[in-house]
Amino acid sequence: MLLYINGGGIIMDIKQNKSQKINVTIDGKVCEATTDDTILRIARNNGIYIPTMCYLTKVEPIASCRMCVVEVEGIEGAILSCQSRTTDGAVINTKSKYIDKQRQNIMKLYNVNHPLECGVCDKSGECELQNKTLEFNVNAQSFTTKDMFRPVENWGFVSYDPALCIMCEKCVRVANEITGNEALQINTGGYKSRILNVKKDFNDSSLGESAAVCPVGALVSTNFKYTSKAWELDKIPATCAHCSSGCSLYYEVKNDKIYRVTNDFEFSSLCGAGRFGFDFANENVNKDTQAFTNAITAFKEADTIRFSAIITNEEALILQKFKEKYKYRLVCDEAYGYQTFLKAFGNVSGENLYNANLKSLSNSKGIIVLGSRINDDNPMVKYHITMASKRNSARVAYMHPIEDGNISNIVTQFIKYEVGSEEGVTALLANALLQNKELPGSLRDFLNDLDIGNISAESNVGEEELSMLMQSLDKKEGFTLVVGSDLYNHPRAVQIAKLIGAIQKYSDFDVLLVPPATNALGIALICTLDDEVGKYTIGYNAVGDFELSCLGNGDLDMPALNQQEGTLTTIDKRVAPTNVALSYNGYTLNDIANTLGLNAKYTIDYTSMLPSKSGFKVMDFDELPFNFDMVGVEHRGYLLSTKSIKNIDTFEEIDEIPTYDGAIIYRCNEANQFNMLTNRTKAFDQNEVCLKGSAQFANAAKVKDGDEISYVVDGIRYKRKFKLDSSLKGTIALHPNYDIRLSSALVSSYRFSHLTLEQ
Amino acid sequence: MAGVLFSTWRGEFIDNRNKVIDEWTPSAFALPENYTAHKASKAFIGWDGVALFDNDIDVVRLAKEYAAQYQVYSEACGRCAPGRWGGRILYDLLDKIARGEGSYNDIDHLKEVSETMMVTSKCEIGRTVPKPILDLMEHFNDVFSDLIDNHKPSKHYNAEVNYIAKVTAPCTDMCPAHVDIPAYIEGVRDLQFSDSLSATRQTMPLAHTCGRVCPHPCEDACRRANLDSPVSIMELKRLGADYETDHALPWQHPYDPKPLRNDGKKVAIIGAGPAGLTAAYYLALEGIKVDIFEELPVLGGEVAVGVPQYRMPIEKYNKDIELVTSMEAVTVYTNHRVDAVRLKEIEAEYDATLLAFGTRLSKKVGAENEKHDVEGYWGAISMLDKVNLWHKYRIGSPAEEDLKDKVVVCVGGGFTSMDVVRCSIREGAKKVIMLYRRDEKTIIGNTTYEEYHEAVEEGVEFIFHSAVERIYDENGKITKLLVNRFELVPDPNGGRAQLLKVEDGDFEIECDYLIPAVSQAADLQLLPSEWELAMTSWGTLLTNGKDYMTSREGLFAAGDCEYGPMTIVNAVGQAKRAASVMVRYLDTGKISLSNDEIMEDHLKALKVYDKKEKVSGWMPGIARKSSEKLGVDERKDNNKEVNLGFTGEEALREAERCMRCYYISMVAV
Ligand SMILES: Cc1cc2nc3c(=O)[nH]c(=O)nc-3n(C[C@H](O)[C@H](O)[C@H](O)COP(=O)(O)OP(=O)(O)OC[C@H]3O[C@@H](n4cnc5c(N)ncnc54)[C@H](O)[C@@H]3O)c2cc1C
Ligand code: SF4
Ligand code: SF4
Ligand code: SF4
């Protein structure tokens, strides 16, 4: 009897995993391509149009609409161009009578149960169905079938109208592959198919990304419904003000009011805050000459300028020039720790900047996140980890003292360490990642001298955990270490930064040092920061003896970021322009500068003067581009050039690990809240800001659900309600601070602290 | 007596309508003329044509019902524009004509929508549904016209007729466990890995395992081979399973397990190999209490103690096992050898009993002086037991103590023997020789090209066309073997080539170990002789291969102890079916098959895959992806998993090669 039926052997010789260069002819044009490219992509690269309904460049091909069919000579039938790769020498035709007829029939089918009541549809004017119906000359409804009644559903930030849905599946793809909220599912049901929101209870603003890609009026922003016709709005290109990802977006404006935020959704995404948190302008401000005079007097008296990181590069440069001219101390607590960290990092890595970016992160096969509650700290980083997880089945190790249930769908290994043990943990990690690498003697000695057993015991990171991590990365390539702001203000930040510098320089890992606030990177590269204030402080969007504020409550009003032009330096090391969306008639920092002896007509005159020794380019603001090209490469502003630094590597002994017993709080602004600007917007207006912790924490802190408590961190007094959160474990609570307005600039400490309640 | 009255199946054209029965042209295909032994079929309609067995069939209604079945199916789909709306329109128009309200305009629209569906649908089901409908419209044009011209309903428009449909695919049909392959591949392509896994688990609980070591018979029936090369079906199964494990997701069951039944009924299973585990899982999903009795201290059967760690890491197999043991309804008893006495007790106590004890006796090589008790004579099964129990569970002692620096000869040619020789290398043997009666090509056919190639790379010496004639021993210890050489002599009359012994070709091999791995037999000691169970000629339990009941009522058998040494997937397929039969047996006391299972067997007989079919509408020449393997020096002295599996990107590219060859067929009875 035959032991095993098997066909092995017949198929083994066709092994070509590597991409190869090929030439194909599309509509008579010879195109260069690779075996990795789809026909549609090759066509687009070469400016050849193929109609599509379900194609979305930023996700893997969906292949639901079947509009993109083409003909290939010698091959019977129609080939789906969005998903098919091709072979060398193929002759492809994108247009023919036969193909046109199929496409036209598909359009007829799309219209079968679509009401075509475009007059009352919000999408009218920017609807793909409307466009294609015209394009393919479909007028008569030659196919019909029975209609059904299907009511619109309100899902919070977005609303869904099943009657308009064409089941292209783009929204589901985005929710799964990019934002990772996994809220949307296809409810297959043939003609009754629809999209389901399986997380309806959880009003997730990242569903806005799914609405953004909807080609018809089926999934739309709830608040934008019926408020304006799309074609009446002006699009103002800008850079998001909320976090250091600095995403590109358009404020869509009519009559000096922002109606909505859109973006080049074909290629890029936003988070909920970027998409819905746009109404933070300082409105109805006029030139208050008295206040201005007071400001000038204050500047003359002051010895310190304290500012938040929500300012442009140009403003940072003005402040730096002030310092150079008048010897002010420049204090920016949000950026100071980061600047120090970056310097120490550069001393060992030999470069002034980290080498990863969001794109390289999304292409990684192995990712380690260290020292950040990344989902809350930087949504765009989380999106890019999601892409790597879904597309590359990337291994994702999340190293943190608190587990985050919101990202368990992308994390493959959670490594918990003790609060305060970051230096030891980084050393263990460096030791693991630098095994078998060629290292300078001092570093090798340092690693050899580590008391691994002891550090392991103190930090609670087991050797088996690290060896499991290393094993899971075995034989893979493309690694990124994502580092977050738990480390920047750590008492041992310099040593940690050096170790991470060593990882960038000597290991297979790229490093991404996520900037802790909107323009922290820009400020770190432009300003020489001081760590302490003097006697008299001007606060710019920060507390001070004299306060300049875009929140409208200070001694002198300032424009918010959507009322200014200038540039921001993003996580991608991109100097990205932002423009004026809403008018502002008050004074600006540049007005003060001009009065104090600097001379520039506009703030953006400083764009070309940004320091080239830090990697900025001599480029005028008006020369900065703002677009994506046909294939999705971003051309927005420019990328900083990385400068080499002479590297020195000396390491100190690992400090004793401090103990954090009892109730601990962790500074963390959850989901969509970043700072005083997000807190100001209608979409994220919170009437109650709570300290959230587990039952175990409540026990340790001796508090109960609903208790009003008061405590002091960094000299700031917080009055909060305590809320039990069953998704949390352990004795660490989440302590938000986005609602403390100008005081937030004072926050300068390590993110974990003991909770001492005031009576 | 049924017969094929009319058929357009797979390109044939038979029209016996106006012929006397003696002159009927027979069909070349095993069409389901009889639905069951007691019930004739009226018609069969499917992706490749239509066949009528009964003169009185209403063809317009048949077409309409077929469209309706597709509608029902696409209720579970609707994932492309042409299928979603086209299917509905097809049905609406056919129903209109069948009601007597149709027009010639409707016929034109039908043809138009059919064409678009056939050219642009995402999967074969949408592309093929119109085919038999168009066939009927062509060959029964007069019937359609009559209804339109005279505004009358079709002849049996309101009659009671039973239409039974089934969706399959060539690969699914060939897979012994009938896994919904296109669905799990689509899950990978959609990056919805948990969907992929729950699709697999509808019929295959051992997703980690069959994503690694299944010999993938399905790939021999992959339509993509008609275009370039088959889809790498087997390895794509790993993604869903790894996703669940990597992200520590809750178990992704195909449906929510039903609550435990409180009628006191329970099933006993003898053996916790793939067959036993599978049956337990599907019974437990139905809320039926299951007790598994296993002789070994560990669960998993041959896959645990036979298949080596470097091919099937136990950490992964344990996940598959945990899926089963985590079910509330399942209890396992290890170190529990069932003998005839115990089996009688069990059989009396439980409402149904499944025998799934495998074939764990190594057969002899059939040489002179072959003795079990000489030192150095070591059956493959017990040798691999020792190796695996040590490496995977730290039970026993390392086989290295026996094999290090020794000369090992294995007689075999199948998977088991490959494992023996590759394990021997890993245990430090000085020299490892495989003796095989036939040639290289056959050994590759029996195993896989990769397996053979990897063994050669690791240093195994293969001697083909050879067989042991005599074993020599001294002082109770094997010393050498006398080996005959054979040659393959072609039959001058064109028949099968003959293996003939080469005169003077004999040679001797000095060795320390002889490991017979020619085949295995079932250990039948546990069967009470008074039951007089019907057996096959090769010493396994006899069933009808459909419901898996033995000759004793309420006693079932599945897996290797039923079929003979076969594959994991075969054991899974049989056990899944047996579980389904047992569920109904507990409810009704009767042995029956569901319509879906009857159709499954009909389609298997008919053969879904058509090697000769010309595939259109897909770009040919897109290379099959292959996953990275450990290099020979990285693997030959350790137990690291050799096959690293697809990277995410490779998996996606490979999944995109799948053409979703779903087909729908329907029988009218
Ligand atoms: C070395 C080797 C390699 C193989 N490689 C592959 C491969 O790569 N791919 C593949 O598809 N197949 C492979 N097979 C075949 C595959 O393992 C079997 O077909 C499959 O395990 C059969 O499953 P089963 O449940 O019927 O029996 P088994 O897996 O044999 O399980 C039977 C179980 O019953 C227990 N048992 C037996 N008697 C009693 C008793 N009296 N009381 C209590 N318990 C008892 C046994 O201990 C065992 O655990 C291989 C087999 C071997 C031996
Ligand atoms: S809601 Fe919009 S994006 Fe989602 S499937 Fe429907 S049409 Fe497509
Ligand atoms: S807050 Fe950050 S992630 Fe969100 S849109 Fe703005 S820049 Fe992007
Ligand atoms: S089964 Fe295939 S052809 Fe039919 S609707 Fe679904 S995707 Fe389209």
Ligand code: SF4
């Ligand atoms: S191409 Fe896909 S659906 Fe078709 S036979 Fe192969 S694996 Fe099955």
Ligand code: FES
């Ligand atoms: S773009 Fe190719 S199927 Fe929609």
